[in-house]
Amino acid sequence: MPSNDSTCEFDVAILGGGPVGSALALLLAKLSPAPERIVLLQSDSASRYGYAPETDPRVLAVNHGSRVLLESLNAWPERCADIRTIHVSQRGRLGSTLIKQTDFGVPQLGCVVRYGALIQQLTHAVKASGVSVRHAATAEIVCQHAATVELSHGQDTLHAAIAVQADGGNPTEIRRTYKQMALLTKVRASIPRAGWAFERFTREGPLAVLPHPEAADQQSVVWCCTPERAEQLHKLNPKDFSLALTQAFGTRLGSLEVQDKVSMFPLALSVRATPVDGRIIAIGNAAQTLHPVAGQGLNLGLRDAASLAIALRDWMVLSNQQPSAALRQFLQMRQPDRQLTTRLTDLMSRVFTSGWPVVEHSAGLALLAMDMLPGLRAPLARHLLQGLRL
Ligand SMILES: Cc1cc2nc3c(=O)[nH]c(=O)nc-3n(C[C@H](O)[C@H](O)[C@H](O)COP(=O)(O)OP(=O)(O)OC[C@H]3O[C@@H](n4cnc5c(N)ncnc54)[C@H](O)[C@@H]3O)c2cc1C
Known part of the structure; x- marks a missing residue:
């Protein structure tokens, strides 16, 4: 049954054009008959760590699965x-x-790979994909209605059938x-x-x-x-x-x-228990920000993006339908991986610093x-x- 009202100018609004939001935009563009109905909203101000994307000094260990995904999106940096x-x-x-x-x-x-080099490649690929990109202002979710999510971006108000938070997380949700x-x-x-x-x-x-x-x-x-x-x-x-x-x-x-x-x-560790709230979905660091031990954050975030694209595959061509079944499928697909990776990195980051010789010795054994x-x-x-x- 059609469910979106006519004020909805976008199928999907993605808040945050970091590596995870950009990868999702590219994956969805491949599935959509109208990629311009996907909008990527990227703030030009510094990230939560205080760096603009191109100057972010992070270097990221990317696993084999993530490399294959990024290569398939024409977004693999030249130097690695x-x-x-x-x-x-x-x-x-x-x-x-x-x-x-x-x-x-x-x-x-x-x-x-270097964070800045990855972002550069992803940005080129997004430009060529037909996805609508809006820069500069910080995007906010204002509220969600039965069939739309209302967002603000600078002076503009936008409506999308679903909104994806890929903004790198909210430090107020810190768990540890x-x-x-x-x-x-x-x-x-x-x-x-x-x-x-x-x-x-x-x-x-x-x-x-x-x-x-x-x-x-x-x-x-x-x-x-x-x-x-x-x-x-x-x-x-x-x-x-x-x-x-x-x-x-x-x-x-x-x-x-x-x-x-x-x-x-x-x-810090911050994890959303449920990364889906009605028509709003959190992925990447917005869903879970992990300790960098074993280099898992980006890899996990890219798996979030890939799973969301798989779950939305049919909906992208019938975007006037309710997305709830697709979002339930996404939740089911993601929970085991999110839980296991979060627990594993949390344990690894703490077990050798416990100060208890028996625990540390056992970890060594x-x-x-x-x-x-x-x-x-x-x-x-x-x-x-x-x-x-x-
Ligand atoms: C020291 C360190 C080392 C790491 N090493 C690794 C590693 O080796 N391997 C690995 O897999 N992971 C690693 N990580 C984790 C990895 O950096 C993150 O998991 C990854 O960058 C998350 O990507 P993201 O797109 O979800 O968020 P981000 O990279 O934070 O990108 C979010 C983007 O959204 C923008 N934004 C924020 N708010 C808004 C808004 N309201 N509106 C519009 N735009 C907004 C920001 O400016 C930013 O550009 C490391 C992290 C740290 C801190």
Whole structure:
């Protein structure tokens, strides 16, 4: 039964043109007979972390599934660094595990891309897709009626049959503050190892060293530690920061020498219990903002976008119908993956910082056991590398 009233000029309004909102716009454009009835509303002000998209210093480890998706959307950045081996270890305790690309028969375990480069590619692809794009102002959802969602964008009022929040989340919904900050920078190693990524669990938080996408001889560092320690480290001169980093990471890559300014990101967990409210759907960081350990946030967000597009496939050609059945299907499809990935990253970010020697030692033994028993290692690694299969 037709249900949308005639004031609805858009089928779908997407709030936020970050990687997840842009990917959804592209997926829906492929399914829609009228892509111009999809509108992407992107604010030009800085994100919640204080950066404009092009200058955001994040480098993102993207898994094989996400790469395949982004390539299919013509949105894969030109420059990326392959990860072929992942070394996971714990500072000051026994236990490490090695995950190799050969264990899974894939060309690489994942790739590292720069946030700004990814956004640039996605923006080009969205421009070519026929989707309507509105820049500058911040979009807000005003209210939802029986058949439409009313939105404001600057001085304009818009109506859409459904609205998708892909705005990176609302810090007021925080469920756990990790009492950790992430320090990001670029380093040069005196003994580089091409294609190797390291995740080292320390008492203060995880420390990741990844291949850098735009400097073959350099590494990206994501160092999570307490806010007090982060402030201290942030004030150090490059030489002293490099020494402190090498001390925390160990000598697997020789000594590490910082090559760039150090940026800070506050870390918190925020999860919406139900990412669908009537005709409003949240995806990506707006649905769940995770700790960056194991690099899961974007990968999970892209799976949200892919599942929403699958659920809306039929509705996109009959958008005057009620979308409720499609949105119920989306909810069912997403809950297991969201819950598992959220719990896993939450556990991983905290287990080695508990301060309880027995817990930390057991976690170290679990790493050791995983290394010796590929049967244990494979399902965990497969989930982190590929996500749940749709
Ligand atoms: C230090 C760090 C390292 C990370 N590393 C990894 C990693 O290795 N791998 C991984 O998978 N994930 C990683 N993540 C997580 C990843 O960055 C996020 O999951 C991902 O960026 C989420 O994308 P998004 O599009 O949902 O949100 P965002 O990237 O936040 O984009 C949202 C966009 O919406 C815009 N916006 C906000 N409000 C409005 C509004 N009202 N109207 C219009 N536009 C609006 C913002 O300006 C922004 O451009 C990391 C995160 C951090 C902090």
